[in-house]
Amino acid sequence: MDKYTDLIHQTFDFPTEEFTVENNELFFNGIPLMDLIKQYGTPLKLTYLPKISSQIQKAKRLFNDAIEKLDYQGTYTYCYCTKASHFSFVMEEALKNDIHIETSSGYDMQIVKALYKKGKITKDTYIVCNGFKRKRYRQWITEFINDGFVNCMPILDHLGEIDYYKEHVKVKTKVGMRLASDEEPKFQFYTSRLGVRYNDVIDLYEQQIKPDDRFELKMLHYFINTGIKDTSYYWSELSRFVRKYCELKKVCPELDTIDIGGGFPIKTSIQADYNYQYMTEEILRTVKRICTEEGVPEPNIFTEFGIFTVGESAANIYSILDEKLQNDKELWYMIDGSFITNLPDAWALNQRWPLLAVNHWDKEYRKIQLGGMTCDSQDYYNSEMHSFQVFLPKVPKEEPLYIGFFHTGAYQEQLSGYGGIKHCLIPSPQHILVDRQEDGTLKSWQFAPEQSYESMLNILGYEI
Template sequence: MNTKYIDLIEQTFDFPQEEFNIENNKLIWHDINLMELAAKYGAPLKFTYLPKISENINKAKGWFQNSIDKHNYKGKYYYSYCTKSSHFKHVLNEALKNDIHIETSSAFDIDIVNKLKLEGKIKNSTYVICNGFKRDQYIKNIGDLINSGHKKCIPIIDNYEELPLLQKETSEKLLVGIRIASEEEPKFEFYTSRLGIGYKNIVTFYEREIAYNEQVDLKMLHFFINTGIKDNAYYWNELMKCLNVYINLKRVCPTLDSLNIGGGFPIKNSLAFDYDYAYMIDEIINQISKACAEAKVDVPNIFTEFGSFTVGESGAAIYEILYQKKQNDRERWNMINSSFITTLPDSWAINKRFIMLPINKWNHKYERVLLGGLTCDSDDYYNSEQHINGIYLPIYEKEKPLYIGFFNTGAYQETIGGFGGLQHCLIPHPKHLILDRDEDGNLTTTIFKEQQKSSELLSILGYNS
């Protein structure tokens, strides 16, 4: 009878996989021995594997180029990175190696842009697409960026007041976009997105505010839905409505030449993950081509703003199981040496699933468990796993510590968790490593941030003043 953990995984999933393998009963991730990493740097431990960022960017660029060539599509493709997914410098530096563009969300984003421009990482040829609801400092910073000579800064108009506010900040020529207020999925609590301008009002807004405005050219129509890019009736219906707006707008606006389809590519959240990226891209290109051909208008350049897809699969975390609490006849709680609330906030806030696997003991028998964090909050647990009906891990042995890893955690977790700030129940933020490869392909490791110290938290709280 096969009762070892490795047997469970091999019988349940197609395993090993591209990034995961087993050597000497220990988990290997992107050819990195994670137990060696944990032994050297301790746990809890977070890390970012930079080569995965470039890998995903170039995969997407290749898929789009293949479809453009296949359909003889006359427009160009521009890959943009959605900075709110992770603002860290090492992430932006890696992403910008790949001839991409960026999308911003707030005033401080523009300060990051200016820093990267000074270092030559962002050039005047880089599109800076400014999304979000804009007021005061954000408007001023966009104006300053345009006044500095960055002609490819494109503020996306989110509401009727933003255009005159932008014009007050600069006398330079403005290239702008308009965001469509898409209709939300039927199960949403509200009908229309709070972001953007309604489908029916966009052409009239253009004719009223932009068509005869010598300072402003409309370059881009922006389309995004919260559910992301999925092969379902809702997504294709919303895309077709967006294309109808583009066609109607293009007929009266000769400067419109770009369609931004936003972000929303999913990332791997299970060993059973199955998503055909190439098919989805090919069908999007096909639908745009057909709609524009039937309407006899030029096809647009296509922009995307991939955030999680860019950086999500580069991140991971390792925890040690400190103790097992048997609360009743059926429930065994494996307690990690950190907190899910502070280190993986999406796991409890929106029930997001990550790939979770043991780092060691793959040849041991397994048991069904629950995973608990160190805080005294009842929500500090993880119970959303790929096995659906429960979490299975190698059996707990006090004298032989079990280590577990959570993978593809690189998007949003640090910013939502308040990296470097106060943590729930004052559980410190883990040590964070940056992993890279040198020119010979050898692994390099840099400590980005040590584990938080008590003095740091006490200082924030005012006790060290």
């Protein structure tokens, strides 16, 4: 009999640092998942808080080690990209690690205000304000600046944005400027809609920023959608960006920082296949080389990692409700949730995550398709990053089969609309938080129950 445990051990170098199996049951970062299932039931979303901190410390260590190894003269600052997950427990865990914040909308500023009131940040915390800004966003940024948040830094996204700050900012302040990067060659258009054109950078500084003593251009920012990858496209865009930094630095002495955005990936399969150390060192080596060629001091470096910070901290756990053989070869396992509503990137972007059975590792495996509970034909999951198929244990009669999708901590609730109205009124699953106490033991609690029908009917305007 071909057991599921044999399939996993033959396919991967298993167990891993985060995945282990005891008595044919899966552990995730030391969490006995079956114990959580017995306590809370399914479907459930879990977030393991210590993973957030360990990811931040990993990135800090990578950059600081590379700075020392290469004798790089700039500093490194870690910002968390709030749009990856706005939850308070994510923000507060991340901020334990002496980090800073990158925002992308006006409502982010109210989260920042709430964090300040709780003493989680100070007026010295960097607040890197990105995005195309409507009046409300610009207004709240201005209020922060005038209230003494000395490192609240609007990143100019278009030529006219500076006009509002000129009219309303009352104190000396730092500003940044985002450059519009070229998109990947296979993309549907050539240049990002976000940021200022390369050809407009010098004029924007000399005509709009330099003449006003209140404003100090400190940061040049860019980001590319593919993330930080070892491709000719990435290195050419980074090099072009650093060349423009050097050109601007020669006319703007106070400019001393580049923000290379986010883009460190997370594991979408059980095994890691990304060389973080090489990429970090190569980024710094590229910046250092170009600055030396241009005779310009090496800039301080900011990153704003979102997916990397929170992605690997979470998992979605489901029960297999039943199986359906729809023809001679297509066997469906039906989950007690929905990919469209719970994991929208699976539907919209064909995103894949590590998928493992939680129990029954000693059972025979079979090829299956996974179906969600909506009535939409697109609500399915039938391939893995390492395979065009999905294999899971046979469902025994005596006990349900439970499965887990892992590293689902970034963007899924934000994209699906947490607590709102979902396709076919599929509710948001309950959310469980897991932490470690000082003695190393695990502690879990329910952050939110499964969404109720009453909350949905209230949103839809029904009287109940």
